[in-house]
Amino acid sequence: MKIVIVTGSSRGLGASTAIECARNGMGVVVTYNSNPNKAKDVVNTIAQNGGRAVAMKLDVGDISSFSAFRDDVAGKLETVFGRDDFDYLVNNAGYGLFNPIATVTEEQFDGLF
Incomplete structure (x- = not known):
């Protein structure tokens, strides 16, 4: 099984991308920043269609959180x-x-780039 991480996939285009990837047989890591319930909805939709997915928090605006996210992803890749x-x-x-x-x-301006 191929595995894809889709950042910002709790709603909108990201959610649609995650669901479509799962429909094509991929395992999906769904990331969200502020709405875990929406991310769980995406994971549940994927599971109801026979796919496998996991939701994980990721704030792309907080660089200091990236190393912890990397470690968390490594754990989820193994367990899920x-x-x-x-x-x-x-x-x-x-x-x-x-x-x-x-x-x-x-x-704030520097954070955009």
Whole structure:
């Protein structure tokens, strides 16, 4: 079984991508930032269609969390999929600011890039 990590896959295009990947026989790591219930819904949809998936929290705007996420993914790959690696990464998650430009700090601006 091929395994794909789809970032930002608790809703919208990411959720559709995760579900379609599962329909094509892939195991899916669904990531979310702020809505674990929506991520669980995606995992449940995949499971109801006979697929295998797991939901994991990932904040792409917090670089300091990446090493812990990497370690968590390694554990889930082993326990859920019986693998120590994955095949594909779909970078769907986004990070944005929704403030007037005059109120954006330098740190916030740097976070966009």
